[in-house]
Amino acid sequence: MNCKNNEELANLVEEARVYTKYGKLVDYIPALSRENKSDLSISIYNLNGEFFYAGDYLKKFTLQSISKVITLALVLMDKGESEVFSKVGMEPTGDPFNSIAKLESNRLNKPLNPMINAGALAVTNMIPGRNVEEKWNKLIHFVAELTNDNEVSCNQRVEKSEFETAFLNRALCYFMKQHKVIDGDVEELLSLYTKQCSIEMNCRDLARIGAVFANDGCDLETGKCIITKDIARVCKTFMVTCGMYNSSGEFAMKVGIPAKSGVSGGIMGAIPQKCGIGIFGPSLDQTGNSIAGLKLLEIMSKRYSWSIF
Amino acid sequence: MNCKNNEELANLVEEARVYTKYGKLVDYIPALSRENKSDLSISIYNLNGEFFYAGDYLKKFTLQSISKVITLALVLMDKGESEVFSKVGMEPTGDPFNSIAKLESNRLNKPLNPMINAGALAVTNMIPGRNVEEKWNKLIHFVAELTNDNEVSCNQRVEKSEFETAFLNRALCYFMKQHKVIDGDVEELLSLYTKQCSIEMNCRDLARIGAVFANDGCDLETGKCIITKDIARVCKTFMVTCGMYNSSGEFAMKVGIPAKSGVSGGIMGAIPQKCGIGIFGPSLDQTGNSIAGLKLLEIMSKRYSWSIF
Amino acid sequence: MNCKNNEELANLVEEARVYTKYGKLVDYIPALSRENKSDLSISIYNLNGEFFYAGDYLKKFTLQSISKVITLALVLMDKGESEVFSKVGMEPTGDPFNSIAKLESNRLNKPLNPMINAGALAVTNMIPGRNVEEKWNKLIHFVAELTNDNEVSCNQRVEKSEFETAFLNRALCYFMKQHKVIDGDVEELLSLYTKQCSIEMNCRDLARIGAVFANDGCDLETGKCIITKDIARVCKTFMVTCGMYNSSGEFAMKVGIPAKSGVSGGIMGAIPQKCGIGIFGPSLDQTGNSIAGLKLLEIMSKRYSWSIF
Amino acid sequence: MNCKNNEELANLVEEARVYTKYGKLVDYIPALSRENKSDLSISIYNLNGEFFYAGDYLKKFTLQSISKVITLALVLMDKGESEVFSKVGMEPTGDPFNSIAKLESNRLNKPLNPMINAGALAVTNMIPGRNVEEKWNKLIHFVAELTNDNEVSCNQRVEKSEFETAFLNRALCYFMKQHKVIDGDVEELLSLYTKQCSIEMNCRDLARIGAVFANDGCDLETGKCIITKDIARVCKTFMVTCGMYNSSGEFAMKVGIPAKSGVSGGIMGAIPQKCGIGIFGPSLDQTGNSIAGLKLLEIMSKRYSWSIF
Structure with missing residues (x-):
């Protein structure tokens, strides 16, 4: 009903x-x-x-954490389950979304799942592309396809505000960089992640x-299957x-x-x-x-x- | 299909x-x-x-942890959701089923959910009855109704073996007793819990x-709704x-x-x-x-x- | 001065x-x-x-935790450093004296030091004797020697009160029993530990x-060296x-x-x-x-x- | 002797x-x-x-963590005990020197002591000066006084190597910045901290x-009391x-x-x-x-x- x-x-x-x-x-x-x-x-x-x-x-x-599901779908489409889940776990956690303690006590130092910040950052880090711009284009194009709206974009005021105060996310990233869960430049990853969170609709x-x-992954109107x-x-x-x-x-x-x-x-x-x-x-x-x-x-x-x- | x-x-x-x-x-x-x-x-x-x-x-x-779902149903039928969930939470956890650390760091000292041992013990503690025997009769009668088998019982050899080595469960119980999550006699609770885990089918x-x-809680053959x-x-x-x-x-x-x-x-x-x-x-x-x-x-x-x- | x-x-x-x-x-x-x-x-x-x-x-x-130093001295005299420190660590901790979480996360499951409750219980468990009575006699004799007062004894009212409410210490003991830090009967150990805490002077x-x-371990008046x-x-x-x-x-x-x-x-x-x-x-x-x-x-x-x- | x-x-x-x-x-x-x-x-x-x-x-x-004692002395001389210990605690910890978990579980989010990395970073952050250069000059002058050697300096090769790989220290800093234990620019603080660790003698x-x-704080040869x-x-x-x-x-x-x-x-x-x-x-x-x-x-x-x- x-x-x-x-x-x-x-x-x-x-x-x-x-x-x-x-x-x-x-x-x-x-x-x-x-x-x-x-x-x-x-x-x-x-x-x-x-x-x-x-x-x-x-x-x-702005989407904020809702974007975590979208990047997860994008990255799973691109890399496949086994690569993605070698970097991030599948288990729920009783800890807050921005917690860092489990990263330390977990013997694998792997984020518990892709819905907490640490896991979502690790997922965003896997978006394909040679630089932030390419990765961002890949992501926003995917969102445009999902919404059937080519005008979708990120709110730059929110993006700027979040980027400047993202101290906990920086802490999570540097911790994961130390433990090789993520590689590459942390500030670039944060820049991409903040844009992703600031997507507006x-x-x-x-x-x-x-x-x-x-x-099941298919557009209602066009019938196109965007996600498997x-x-x-x-x-x-x-x-x-x-x-x-x-x-x-x-x-x-x-x-x-x-x-x-x-x-x-x-x-x-x-x-x-x-x-x-x-x-x-x-x-x-x-x-x-x-x-x-x-x-x-x-x-x-x-x-x-x-x-x- | x-x-x-x-x-x-x-x-x-x-x-x-x-x-x-x-x-x-x-x-x-x-x-x-x-x-x-x-x-x-x-x-x-x-x-x-x-x-x-x-x-x-x-x-x-023997049922072991499978029994946790059955006692949860029994206790929810008897006490209602609000009383049961004042003693035990509803959130999944990334910790092992027998972990004690979260009980300490969680400010409410309440077990995170009824499927980990601490939570299941708190649920079993709410089975209605004036003593272990009455509580056990209540539980085994409920299981008999669910299985439509009045012969269902517990394996006494397994029960004995578990009761003697249940050191971690004792630790969990005494910790919860200190923090008033459970009341009553711990050895009696463990005795009941061990019987419950040793139910055999x-x-x-x-x-x-x-x-x-x-x-949805109803028996296929008799049509009787045992659980809401x-x-x-x-x-x-x-x-x-x-x-x-x-x-x-x-x-x-x-x-x-x-x-x-x-x-x-x-x-x-x-x-x-x-x-x-x-x-x-x-x-x-x-x-x-x-x-x-x-x-x-x-x-x-x-x-x-x-x-x- | x-x-x-x-x-x-x-x-x-x-x-x-x-x-x-x-x-x-x-x-x-x-x-x-x-x-x-x-x-x-x-x-x-x-x-x-x-x-x-x-x-x-x-x-x-009553001595309460002060007794931890005395039993440590007694047990070190009897067993030597290497045996004692195979069961209990030497490191300070930022956690409260009655905390259990570190026991779980510490890979050795060994109490961090003999001054927290878990460590003190493990030390008391090493007092020589075939039963609680022998162990208690050993301990109270040692205290009598240290105070040069043969009348020293435990306060039975305090002992009873503590024994009945020692839920956290029971939790610590059963946890350590599971992990083989201690052996023997937990209630007997708690009985001895509570007596020790209730020594009165x-x-x-x-x-x-x-x-x-x-x-340096020697009595001022008699000159006898009670501890090395x-x-x-x-x-x-x-x-x-x-x-x-x-x-x-x-x-x-x-x-x-x-x-x-x-x-x-x-x-x-x-x-x-x-x-x-x-x-x-x-x-x-x-x-x-x-x-x-x-x-x-x-x-x-x-x-x-x-x-x- | x-x-x-x-x-x-x-x-x-x-x-x-x-x-x-x-x-x-x-x-x-x-x-x-x-x-x-x-x-x-x-x-x-x-x-x-x-x-x-x-x-x-x-x-x-290079001094590495030995420098923590020296900056602690310098900052205590400049700010006094009450200001310093409002930012960092005095208690030993059983956790590793680079641990971040205690920062999260500690209700004050204050590093437990000035000898673990988090605490030492908070101390270095209090070295007086308007910028990294002034702070560094203050510190190296203090070290020169302590060693009576005006040539003392930092090893730039080590400094560079450490600065580039200081991911855990970055994580600690950003975590503390979020919780207002430290203020100011994290990269500048890390630059100063790395120089401090790379002081060579x-x-x-x-x-x-x-x-x-x-x-007691006084130079053996000159008799000058450098520290109270x-x-x-x-x-x-x-x-x-x-x-x-x-x-x-x-x-x-x-x-x-x-x-x-x-x-x-x-x-x-x-x-x-x-x-x-x-x-x-x-x-x-x-x-x-x-x-x-x-x-x-x-x-x-x-x-x-x-x-x-």
Whole structure:
């Protein structure tokens, strides 16, 4: 079962919007701290072609950690599973997304999975290309294909703000460089990673990417298979086991769908064989997820029996 | 799609059996170290009533960690989610199942989830009853209902062997007792927990329990709903995020079904709306899972497109 | 230089006593939580035979962690350094005295040093004797020799209270039993360890033991060498590097003498070639040391240039 | 008691030199990996003015971690204890010198002590001056005063080699920058820290610096007090509690003198009121200390009763 019309969706959004007041805007990335805390919007692409939305679904926001799934798909397409997973693990972790301690105690010094920052940096480091520009072009072209929007780009103000304050990511990179998880120039990698996090789009575009994953890697309109079915499945698996930061387990229990969040307040959902979802709600809970976005998904999952379990 | 006949299943078992030689029998529970390393058997209950098997599917083995899912269901039925999850978390962890370090560093001193030993002990501590005997009767009656077998019982030789060597579990219990995660007598709790781990059945019974979870909590034959749909879903969620010890993430990626393993070499699978699975293969990999059992599930998941992702 | 008369000492004690109000009584051992928070007393045995005191120096208190140095001396005398240090390390640690995490991450699973609980339990486990009674007799006889007081004994009320609530120590023991750092019966070991912690004496007796360590192991009055010079030196070394719980480093910097504290509020000092010190002040700081006792030692160390550095 | 003549010293050096074969040269700083593994030399300045030596005591080597004590003294002279210890702790740690995990788990995110890399970087960051050049001039002038040698300088080949491969130190710096333990430009700090580690001198110079610390901060020849008595004491205290990397506890027990080692194979000793010691022996043990240098000090400490405990 699924959402039937925009009115129904608008009602659910209003029900969830009251939770925005219990969260707060991200504080460690200056350029993101100026959003409107009570914002909440959603877009849904059903695989049968229907499109629903509620709230200001054309407002742009940056992907932040949501981009981790996209680069993972790109790099898996290019290098294959065995090379990628020689550099990054597959296991969920109870530690925060920016933790460094496990890198030290883990005998392999390998990041536990591609959804924590250390793992995502190792994945971005594998994007093909001879320099940052080539790699960036490869990535943004891939995003343009997924969204069917050649205008998609990165928000330079956010990019600059993040690059200058990315001290923890620098620490993670240099640690991994010491242990040969990554090679090459750290500042170049950080530059690329920050651009990736600053890719900007609206809920509709995000729902469209979600729909590609939900549809086994193929575009709904063109029918073109941008990602293989196996890699789409791998990405959805990581979205379930570690897509929602430190509350991935709770989210799996309460909502039960593949989803990935970012500290901008975005959430991309991909319900296998059903629909793609894009949400934007910048008021965050303590683990860094959109507080009202989570609530909205919880309400909808109960109502529409979305859980895959 | 699913398995069609016993011949097909027997061929897949033979293909997987060769992997038994790369694993080893559990060494820290003396009574379990005398199994036949090359054993591998499987039973499948399809929700349409079909039953398939291969190997010695009537050979009995003890549940060990598989019992964690069963007590979780029992305790959730009795206490409800909010009480249970005030004592144990919902998040997967990158640490081993018997680790104690996270209990100390976690500011709540609460076990991360009910599938690691610390969490399972906290769950068993909530089984209703005024003493060990009452609690045990409650549990074994529940298992009898799930298997539709009133003869089901615990293996006293294994129970005795485990109880005497359960030093790490004692350490976990006393640590949690200090931090008020559990109350009551530790030796009594360990006695109950060891009995629970020593519950003995064969692959057919185990597949039957898996089928109840797969069938939203209801018995295939009698139609009786033993577990609510919501609690069946919660249990399946934990089986995906943390059911296969430290390789739960890899299992989710390669197989993608709710499953729970035990160091006896048993695996219970529960594919939503499809089937229940019982496997026995005592040769274990490094993380404590049946090495050939995993391989068999991997082969079947690819062949029958079982992944829920 | 050193203290000259009781009046001078009484003045210093009054100066330090005001700090008792900033601390608090130990709360996790019920029998110790009923002391008088403003108590502060001291005894000093100079190696030239002079004896000074201030405050109620005859009031009895239990040794608690101070006993760790005494059992270390006893066991080193009996087993020798190489056997003892095969079971317990020599390195200070930044972790709390009752921490278990390092036991897990340390590849040897060996306690870091004999002054943390895990290490002290491993040392007590090496006291010679066929059963708890023989071991206890060995230990209390040794303490009687050090204090020259055959009446010294343990406080049974404190012993009982501690034994019943020693959950963390039980956790440490079972963890070490699993990893073969200790063998034998855990409850017996805990019984012996709790008795050891509950040995009761006054400041004068404690100063006398300190004087034996300060005097290279020999009794001031009888001249008998109870401990070898080498072992006395080893014990004083541990008192400096890890004698004052998690503020051992700060204490070395601010006071700079071998000393060992207990959560009863006792402190034993042993200034090489100078004097033995016994202090009792049950108001504790956050790390578990007598708050006014530390202050008193700091004042005296500055005034009399006691630091060995 | 102390060494009487060069012949005696030469014999002890030969006795210790055989241990050089059990160690190995440092491997992670390319420029240091080309030393002669069997080298071992020593210089001793007695506070009465006597000077003894054995081996090639004029051969130059870089200070590496030995420099940590010198910058600590300089910064304590300039800022005072309370400012310095608001940025870095005083407690020994059981973790390796380059560990980052404790920075994360420690609630204050403050390095545990000034002898581990994180703490030393925080100390170097406090050297007074408006830019790297001014800070460096301040430091090298201080070293020139301590050695009474205006020619002392840094080895630019080593400096360059270390700067380029200082990935772990970069990780530590960026982590501390995130948590506001340090401010300013990380690359500038690393440049200064690497210069400091690359300061080059011979055993005689090093023994001279040791003698200043042993002599309460005052130069033996000129009588000038370069460091206050209190700060000299603080430095010697840290040399005992955490001067010898992860075997500081063992060194305190077996040798028992204030000493600081570097991965170049240098060791500076400072026996209060007795003598300063400079040792060079580039073959290292597993914890990063000169393997034969340690043995030489152990032999001498036993022979001359050097232990301060």
